[in-house]
Amino acid sequence: MLKKWFDPSKKELKEAKKIADVVFSLEEEMTAKTDEELKNKANEFKERYANGETLDSMMAEAFAVVREASRRVTKLFPYYVQVLGAVAIFHGNIAEMKTGEGKTLTAVMPAYLSAINGEGVHIVTVNEYLAKREAEGEIGDLFRFLGLTVGLNLRDITREQKKEAYDCDVLYSTNSELGFDYLRDHMVLYAKDMVAQRGLNFAIIDEVDSILIDEARTPLIISGGSKNNHNLYQAADRFSKSLRDEDFEIDLESRSIALTPSGIRKAEQIFQLENLYDLKHVTLVHHINNALRAVHIMARDKEYMVDNDEVLIVDQFTGRVLRGRQFSEGLHQALEAKEGVKVKKETVTVATITYQNFFRMYKKLSGMTGTAKTEEEEFRDIYNMDVIEIPTNAPVIRDDAPDFIYANLKDKFNALVDEVEKRYQNGQPVLVGTVAVETSEDISRMLKARRIPHEVLNAKNHEREAEIVAKAGLQGSITIATNMAGRGTDIKLGQGVVALGGLAVIGSERHESRRIDNQLRGRSGRQGDPGYSRFYLSAEDELMLRFGGESFKRRIEMLERLNTSGEPLSSKLFSRFVTGAQKRIEGNNYDSRKNVLKYDDVLRKQREIIYKERRDVLVLESIEDQVRTTITNSIHSTVQQFVHQVGKNQFEIDDDNIIATFNGNIFQPETLVKETIEKMDEKELLDYILNIANQEIDRKKEQVPPEIFNEFLKVVMLRVIDTYWMRHIDAMSELRQGVSLQAYAQQSPLVIYQKEGLRMFNDMIRNISNDVTRYAIRAQIQYNVEREAVVKNTSTNQGTTDQRPKKPKVRKNRGQRNLPWR
Structure with missing residues (x-):
């Protein structure tokens, strides 16, 4: 009411x-x-x-x-x-x-x-x-x-x-x-x-x-296929195991690891590179970092275990093995390489949205x-x-007959085909709606046995949909269709059909959604035409078995035995039971869709932030201000890691680690000198380092025309954002699969996904800032700048490849000189 x-x-x-x-x-x-x-x-x-x-x-x-x-x-x-x-x-x-x-x-x-x-x-x-x-x-x-x-x-x-x-x-x-x-x-x-x-x-x-x-x-998912980087895991693993203690430094507090200048030299020697921290080596650096972490920080049987040639995560809080879950961003594969088990192929989800x-x-x-x-x-x-x-233009005069119910499928289908045959002999067109393709084929076989000509419209021959539907309203026409077929196309009545009672719609069972049943009924009785509809049910239908079970079937059988009129069973009680079952399923499905949305809402906020950043890089004339802000934030947070408060307004500065972090990694080797920086307090030190960074950006800017400098910054920004975002999307999809197991540990998978997703996003933002800073300062600018996609051959989960035809481009000098860095 x-x-x-x-x-x-x-x-x-x-x-x-x-x-x-x-x-x-x-x-x-x-x-x-x-x-x-x-x-x-x-x-x-x-x-x-x-x-x-x-x-x-x-x-x-x-x-x-x-x-x-x-x-x-x-x-x-x-x-x-x-x-x-x-x-x-x-x-x-x-x-x-x-x-x-x-x-x-x-x-x-x-x-x-x-x-x-x-x-x-x-x-x-x-x-x-x-x-x-x-x-x-x-x-x-x-x-x-x-x-x-x-x-x-x-x-x-x-x-x-x-x-x-x-x-x-x-x-x-x-x-x-x-x-x-x-x-x-x-x-x-x-x-x-x-x-x-x-x-x-x-x-x-x-x-x-x-x-x-x-x-x-x-x-909707766009993926980049399998990551063809199996050999990189093995090579990075061998390199990490070959290092000596002086080649890397571990920060126990943050459990992070980084190569020292001697480690960087070894990497450049082994992988035959001029500069490990060039943007074109971003994937290799990522693999080396993962391998360093796997070999020198991660402990077997503590953070992970190997069982039956498989690396399994051990939950740090409960000690449980988290089957089906993986460490993100390739760390899992690095552990597989470390332990000598089969390295799983990584498939990349590069973009997704509901x-x-x-x-x-x-x-x-x-x-x-x-x-x-x-x-x-x-x-x-x-x-x-x-x-x-919206009210109908002409009143609906279709006769919606109550459902008929039978004890078993055999009786139901026999009665349904009898009804179709009777109407066929009168010349009335009939549309038989089924839920599944196999049901439509079963009914088709029964009609063939009675030599009743008909058309079958299902997923196997949907290309003839328009042609079949156009003829479905003609006199003597019998059409069997799965319920979803025929959307968007009207069944128009042929000559003389109105006098025969219009189109008769026969449902072979109730769908779990009332909408689909209503849609099937609505095929008949359009624009004030006459029409007829009835559903044929049995106690062995899937919907009845799910909600009625054996007791419901026994009741129907008993009623059939008591029924002496020879008429099929039809009762409002059955109809109410069916509607109640449908409502429960619709409620469950709604909850399931709401759940999907809650998970995607976590990603939605992150996606909006990244897509706005990326759009700005593409659309804005100059992104110099954004890059300088990023560098300031990155250097500020990096310096903060090594400044520890020891009293009121008193700080202890870890000069050695600051020098190790900045020299050779962000700045050129020997840029920061201990004798100079140990005299500075935390504010002077931060200003000093920021000043060096800005001077380096100014120097680069003066070397080349403004459009080349700006394009260089855009290339750096795009490459770094895309690399990390696509890894993050992939990691989030792995996390989504993994957290479902948390329900068994009496924890809310959604809460874990939200917390872990936020932590991973913050890590990604920090990594983007650090890499933009490193490449903007260290990479050398060249002319003939060309932007390059991080993932090239993408495909969608609709089963088609993203083959966007591109105009043929003639490229000269395919070698190193085409790149905006050396």
């Missing part, structure tokens, strides 16, 4: 009706306009918007323009209820409109109005076929008639074509391609290569429940579907969208 009282649909529809009345009152005025005048309205609206008029104030007029244009281009004239749906969508809500009510045309009105501000509108579809159909078909023609540009974003087009599509007023795309483009935009090396230059403004998601609910548990967090980045989000009310709570909690039930 309370839900009915406080249903946001009522208030929104009341508001929408006022606007729709004005839209219809403008009908005659718009009919009088020429094609050219209608087309020019877009420019007029843009001008008025630029002069301070709001989109809301122009809504009724804009919608009236679209209605008239639609009548001329598509020969379809939007109904009153479609205008109500358009208002709900424009206000950032979900318009729940039944199948056949014209959702596609409804979306044109809010898209047209929202495109006026010049920030672009994205219309999101579940597959490329639908995106292409709308963009290249009548709907695309309607937008073009209205004076707007229409883009189509497909998986296989080039980066230049994508950029053109994103620059259009209206862009049609699939959800996955939008998400991957966002991730790839934050991996490009030049700002001009970003395809979504205007950011994420307004999205209208078609079949919103499918995209934001059904697919929400699968994150659909929930991607779509929540849009300034305004809306959607439409035939079935969303059952998930209203989730849409409101996670996406801040209300579900507005």
